[in-house]
Amino acid sequence: MNRPHFPFSALHGQPQLQLALLLAAIDPQIGGVLIEGPRGTAKSTSARALADLLPAGRFVNLPLGASEEQLVGSLDIQAALQDGRVDFRPGLLARADGGVLYVDEVNLLADALVDLLLDVCASGVNRIERDGISHQHEARIALVGTMNPEEGELRPQLLDRFGLFVRLGERIEPAAREAIVRSRLRFDRDPQGFVEGQRAAQEALMQRLERARAKVGQLEFDDALHRQVSDLCYAAGVEGVRADLVLLRAACAHAAWQGHARIGAEDVAVVAELVLAHRRKLPPDAPPPSPRAEPPREGGATAPNEGNDWGELPPQAVPTAQLDGARPLPTKKP
Structure with a gap:
């Protein structure tokens, strides 16, 4: 056996x-x-x-x-x-x-x-x-x-x-x-008896896992969830969007495991470190980086760089001098 x-x-x-x-x-x-x-x-x-x-x-x-x-x-x-x-x-x-x-x-x-x-x-x-x-x-x-x-x-x-x-x-708490x-020690002395003693708990876990696997494809990702995940990944400074996708999947799996009817912010919070720990470029207590683009301004004006090619500098005001002959025009330093 x-x-x-x-x-x-x-x-x-x-x-x-x-x-x-x-x-x-x-x-x-x-x-x-x-x-x-x-x-x-x-x-x-x-x-x-x-x-x-x-x-x-x-x-x-x-x-x-x-x-x-x-x-x-x-x-x-x-x-x-x-x-x-x-x-x-x-x-x-x-x-x-x-x-x-x-x-x-x-x-x-x-x-x-x-x-x-x-x-x-x-x-x-x-x-x-x-x-x-x-x-x-x-x-x-x-x-x-x-x-x-x-x-x-x-x-x-x-x-x-x-x-x-x-x-x-490396260290495990005494308890x-x-x-x-x-x-x-109990398992090593009597493996069959130990496993038999855990049979009810094991069967309960198996049934719960089966229900979660069936439910995970039925849960939806709402807008608030997408925003929460995007903000977390951006604040961590991760590269690409793989972390976003994994975090959403992991939060969905956690919600299914817990039997939740929807994926909530608490599901994201529980699994976030499992997803971000090996991808994080910024420490958790660091201030988030400034966004690359500002939202549209009132009146339809565009924010700096909006509509420009990547790497193109926004227009800058050039100082002018009074043309009264008394002051020379400013020169650009090399």
Whole structure:
């Protein structure tokens, strides 16, 4: 009999990590979760526990030495040429569909594989093309990547591609440490009995997660929500609009998880740091930068730069001199 995984319902001490994992499971198009932290902080245990809550229950580990073919799968070109049929050999992405794909030390994985992996997880579809032959399959994957900053950083371009980011502290509060250790000892002594004791809580989590996954596509984004998200991302100085899209998706997933009838400002507030922590260019307490353009003025006058080409300076007043012959015209200094 296979040894059971530690149940998600019995996890302690890492509420932000647990929330991020649940959000990524509710809406895989959030783009996965990147977890930064030292060893012994339950990163892999939490990811395995999440897989047990999902319908497919799959947990697939991506080894650092994996090739692109192992990841995306392969096509038998010979079969296509001889018989006219597409013979697809599934890769790790196909095996992980509907479950969790776990990448330990993702910062040590080849950049090309990370980029490919993030593209597939964001779109939910894996496409393979070889010599004019193509095949595609669904890949709704909850991607979980971990990294230890002592072993190298992830390039900023790839860091931004991860939807959510959790930084685990090196120190755990005494009460949380005690709860974690007690649970782990009970599990190690009697795994089957421990899991059985968590069965009701686990089933409740699975049902709640299933309801959230069904509801997340039904919630609407109103104008106030868009303004709140845009203001937060602008104040953080993030580049591009990926953060805006992820923040809206994460807030929607949180509202679905909480059973809310609409996505509210409180949903955005809860998930904002998970989305902005690895993208922020300005500290949270810094004053927001000045807007690039002012709103239209009264009377129909345009604000500076409005209607001009990018980089064009607004018209400036030029001082004039009295033409009475007594004073010379002002000269422009070099």
